Amino acid sequence: MIKKVTLFSFLFFSFFLVSAQTQQEMVEKIVNEAENNSQLEKIAHELLDVVGPRLVGTPQMKNAHDWAVKKYSNWDISARNEEWGKWKGWERGITHIDLVSPRIQSLEGRQLAWSPSTGKKPLTAEVVILPEAKDSLDFLEKIKSVKGKFVLVSMPEQTGRPDENWEEWATEETFEKMKSERDSLNSLWDEKMKKTGHSRRELPKALENAGAAGIISSYWSKGFGVNKVFSAYTEKIPTIDLSLEDYGLLYRLAEYGDKPEIRVTAESKELGEVPTFNTIAEIKGTEKPEEYVILSAHFDSWDGATGATDNGTGTIVMMETMRILKKLYPNPKRTILVGHWGSEEQGLNGSRAFVKDHPEIVENVQALFNQDNGTGRVVNISGNGFLNAYDYLGDWLYEVPDNVSKHIETNFPGTPGRGGSDYASFVAAGAPAFNLSSLSWNYWNYTWHTNRDTYDKIVFDEVRNNVILTAVLAYMASEDPETTSREKIKLPKSKRSGEQMSWPEARDAERAGMLDD
Template sequence: MLYLKLRQKKWLLIAGFSFIGSGIFAQKSVIDQMIQEEYKDSQLPLLGHELLDGIGSRLVGSPQMKKAHDWAVAKYASWDISAKNEQWGVWRGWERGISHIDMTAPWVRSLEGTQLAWSPSTKGKTIHGEVIILPHFKDSIEFKAWLPKVKGKMVMISYSQPTGRPDYNWEKFSLTPSFEKMKAERKAGQEEWTERIKASGFTAKTLPSILEKSGAIAILTNLWSQGFGVDKIFGANTKLIPTVDLSLEDYGLVYRLASSGNAPSLNIKTDSKETGIQPTFNTIATIKGSEKPNEYVVLSAHFDSWDGATGATDNGTGTLVMMEAMRLLKKYYPHPKRTIIVGHWGSEEEGLNGSRSFVKDHPEVVEGLQVALNQDNGTGRIVNIGGQGFVQSEKFLTKWLAAVPDTIKDTLHTSFPGTPSGGGSDNASFVAAGAPGISLGSLSWDYFSYTWHTNRDTYDKIVFDDVKRNVLITAILAYEASEDSEKFTHEKIAGPFKNGRNGKEESWPEAKDGIRKGGLD
């Protein structure tokens, strides 16, 4: 009898250790399985193709934006994840059409250029006119006297760059005196052009409106992005006539011809279409928490883009990271302790409007937020994570990051407690509301020169090996944050803070609502 009792105790102890061991194994198993799947059967290339090639750019208020929202909801449904499009406002609807830009004199050449977003169309016609350059004025009186000369003309209002070679190319090949001379001439030219605009009594933003009211038939611009063949593509400031960004190379050609008295003439046809007032959405997908459903882990990325290209790295890659992380979490961690939400925000590019609206409309998520993980700066692997000014950020983020294998986080650096983001991306919407919105900062890959808001932000610029690492870092952090027995406190460091860019002292950013009616003034 004593022997049987001792034997029973032995087996109970073995069973107990086995249970504990299986718990540890299960914890590792979730992470290991997600890693194994992502490296062996990642859905990133397919998702990228469907979104970027199949749907294209995602300008707020455009048909492509709505198509993308609907695609995301359907994709989540295919993974058995509940998702919906949540309306937060309305926006001026606009749809890009086919554009033709051709120089017809003094010789014939089809020009590379892009109609700016929300630019008026030519109403099915091809407009034709001579190109003139905004001259230098002594003052606004002289400018007003010149204004009648714009009638029937296409007006160039941007500085013409002296070189289309980026500085790194000059540094590599030029003699130092030549490089320094070019930079000095460029600086002087840019300053002169700034004074030229200022002397008119208007700004670069308000000048197009007065030109169109005075009879100009088109506005020509160039906003070089400091890389070979790359321009920034934003929105137009005209309501009656088209605004076209010409490539640096073609803008320079036309500018030189106009400067030398060769009277260049262009044909322009832009077939964009106004589509009235359109609803704007965030796509929200949710995996409900099993133990603490009123506490939240939020995966965050803006869904919209500018439409000079397809928005592949701004913010297609961030979108793909969050979608793929949710797919892995649902498959290997279907019953999280805390509720896991993904937010694909609309109209980030016009001022964080989707995420600001969500934060305003969902105080329960802000109050119960464990952490929001936001990614929005290109295709590069995550290399920087900061604490955003939260006192306990080091404790929690360091603990969660410990579960990420060194082979995935070997280039990752952290800084705590950091200072709060005042803007820039959607994590700032949560930070301003006093909740930990953490930015997952990526390696550059020349993001700001070549893909950020440019005409070259396309699928081929994605570095999928880096994006896979980002998926795993995000998914593991979300898993650890959900499993943590403690809640990430929202205690903030005392201000004021020094702005890292300009050195000025700033207070904790103020929470703002999104613009609920956009582009309608």
């Protein structure tokens, strides 16, 4: 009996050593491939410079999906575009904006997403400031003055310098004075908007109905030369966004009575109802093919720039990870699936649709790893309220090279994510999904949804760091002999309301985006 126990112990110990050695060798191979044969720059160039921005409902979004399927096919990875809904189709054309009076100057700006077109013939008109009114009834009378004119609907910024620039160079008194004046201007503008009787979304439509030639807005992002760029709310007249500097120029000219005129070309096409997709690729598992390790990144972007850090970087991390795993680990124990989700920017729609349409996959998720927020190295991972997440995620992170893992803070068990990125769609359905949250690199001011979110903002060494992390986590999750626990923490009472908090509920996608009923 003693000999049998000894033999069993020896075999078990030998198996453990071989397994640990195999894991270490695989991690070393992943690091070597990621660092010495990286395809990140090439993938990023093709996606960002050639395909370009990826606004839902545009031909460029469909081009991106088709490009990804072809790219995966080149790596011998099975991939498909999976339709989940419809969207209002639209295609951006040329935008050109010129000040033509009282002097000539080309202005920096662009039409907003889904803006109506001026047609191929430029539209020239005077620029006026949003009328001042005593109340909503008075505004109904004052708004008649905008007929045939471009209307400035945003508050002019007092300064185009970010606060950090003032902190570095201004005296304390000057800085405090500027902030006080800015607060006063914000309050006055909010009051002006309130007196129109319209929300910021409703106002452009009201001006359109009053006969305005077009809408001019400027949504400064609190950084040098950066604006947030979103969507238009007009149906017949163009809506353009101007840089802080050029918006301020037009505002001052109008305010001082110089009667500025601009000439605008804003070409675009409305394409009716178009299908919208997720791109799904997978490396089939050999031992547990019906269990899934999912790599997750939203594919769409706003189109003020090319969506480099939101979410080009997350996309190329997942694509490069799949390339490496297919090359080094072509026969995983569990199926490794990547989801490139559509229409995240309008409410996590692609991932919500996938969760709703594929319960058989969601029920068998071993782990999901999502990356979204910019070009920085991953510095935080939360257990998202899964009680035992530390037991398995901690083991997997232990195998990540120290120069990668040393930057990462963990929060176990954490609380369930309720939005913000696509991992939340899976958390709501009870699947163990984790967000690989990265260092800011001024993401919120300079690249998130801005006109400056371009290839040159990518820090490729940081992104390579994230590829190594993701590839090792995916490998370890696939190899783990245990199926991960889905047990949830007991949520506390809300400090704000005093009521018992509940787990977020899974929601379906918006499957007919911007389409009339």
